[in-house]
Amino acid sequence: MLADNQIDTIINNQHFTVQKKLKKLFGHIDPTNPPEICPIRDILSPVSDKWSILIFIYLGLFKVLRFNELKKYVRGISAKILADRLKYLEQDGYLKRQMYAEVPIRVEYELTDFGYEYLEKLFNLIDWINLSMSEIIKKRHQFNSVFNNDK
Amino acid sequence: MLADNQIDTIINNQHFTVQKKLKKLFGHIDPTNPPEICPIRDILSPVSDKWSILIFIYLGLFKVLRFNELKKYVRGISAKILADRLKYLEQDGYLKRQMYAEVPIRVEYELTDFGYEYLEKLFNLIDWINLSMSEIIKKRHQFNSVFNNDK
DNA sequence: CCGGATCCCCAGAGATACTG
DNA sequence: CAGTATCTCTGGGGATCCGG
Numbered sequence: 001m002l003a004d005n006q007i008d009t010i011i012n013n014q015h016f017t018v019q020k021k022l023k024k025l026f027g028h029i030d031p032t033n034p035p036e037i038c039p040i041r042d043i044l045s046p047v048s049d050k051w052s053i054l055i056f057i058y059l060g061l062f063k064v065l066r067f068n069e070l071k072k073y074v075r076g077i078s079a080k081i082l083a084d085r086l087k088y089l090e091q092d093g094y095l096k097r098q099m100y101a102e103v104p105i106r107v108e109y110e111l112t113d114f115g116y117e118y119l120e121k122l123f124n125l126i127d128w129i130n131l132s133m134s135e136i137i138k139k140r141h142q143f144n145s146v147f148n149n150d151k
Numbered sequence: 152m153l154a155d156n157q158i159d160t161i162i163n164n165q166h167f168t169v170q171k172k173l174k175k176l177f178g179h180i181d182p183t184n185p186p187e188i189c190p191i192r193d194i195l196s197p198v199s200d201k202w203s204i205l206i207f208i209y210l211g212l213f214k215v216l217r218f219n220e221l222k223k224y225v226r227g228i229s230a231k232i233l234a235d236r237l238k239y240l241e242q243d244g245y246l247k248r249q250m251y252a253e254v255p256i257r258v259e260y261e262l263t264d265f266g267y268e269y270l271e272k273l274f275n276l277i278d279w280i281n282l283s284m285s286e287i288i289k290k291r292h293q294f295n296s297v298f299n300n301d302k
Numbered sequence: 303c304c305g306g307a308t309c310c311c312c313a314g315a316g317a318t319a320c321t322g
Numbered sequence: 323c324a325g326t327a328t329c330t331c332t333g334g335g336g337a338t339c340c341g342g
Contacts, residue, residue: 044280050196093290104323124275129195139244255304
């Protein structure tokens with residue numbers, strides 16, 4: 001779709017340093033390798049949804065949590081989705097699961113070092129969202145009132 | 152659910168600086184204010200899904216893109232979802248939409264300064280995912296082979 | 303033709319009940 | 323207690339249509 005020299009021309013015309021960093025993601029653009037794994041779709045996005053972020057936050061805060069404690073803190077999540085997310089996060093190495101064969105059974109979840117590393121990166125987003133939130137909500141209301149007046 | 156002194160005790164016991172930063176998010180924990188806006192669920196997560204991130208990436212790279220150019224680059228997205236996402240991103244102030252009443256009609260999308268600010272934060276995740284991707288995939292395969300042997 | 307909007311279907315989220 | 327099984331139903335996503 002794009003020749004290397006075309007890409008380089010685009011990159012050279014950059015107005016923002018942002019664009020240089022993006023070059024490594026061009027693999028996604030090239031339609032000749034569609035079955036390839038997309039870093040955003042297959043690796044990042046499954047752990048940046050609302051439930052996963054909240055799980056990271058509460059595990060980061062309390063260090064160790066049991067299944068039902070997590071279910072209580074991450075308000076509104078269903079047991080099925082929580083189990084799914086925990087299995088996924090364990091699979092990709094973000095957290096470890098410790099089962100104690102007591103009666104009643106006890107299962108504890110804890111972030112790995114790798115999980116903490118990811119949580120640190122998430123803070124860049126979380127901090128920024130907390131700062132920008134009120135401004136965003138204001139814009140949202142403005143946009144919607146204009147939209148409704150147009151009708 | 153948690154008294155202030157209990158929360159402070161937890162915070163004081165922190166083993167990671169991560170935990171201190173999380174205190175500001177405790178609003179989500181308190182069940183006495185459920186109808187409040189949750190920063191993660193209502194502000195961050197709608198713009199950190201796979202499609203939105205890819206839209207940010209390609210707009211950051213090309214600066215200005217038309218509807219069908221975006222649709223081509225963000226491979227696999229449907230027109231409906233693209234229109235939905237673009238409207239949402241415009242509503243919250245991440246991008247601006249410019250319509251030219253030509254024949255055929257032309258519509259261009261471009262990130263705002265606010266959108267670029269958010270993209271900068273996203274890079275912390277994107278860079279890290281690109282570095283960690285191969286390791287994650289390896290862990291994923293290990294986990295699944297163990298899981299299948301258990302069956 | 304371009305940029306959507308509309309209609310429709312099905313995967314996956316979510317509620318409930320149940321089990322080791 | 324920590325999940326799974328089952329069912330329901332929302333909303334994501336494809337196909338089609340339509341105004342400009």
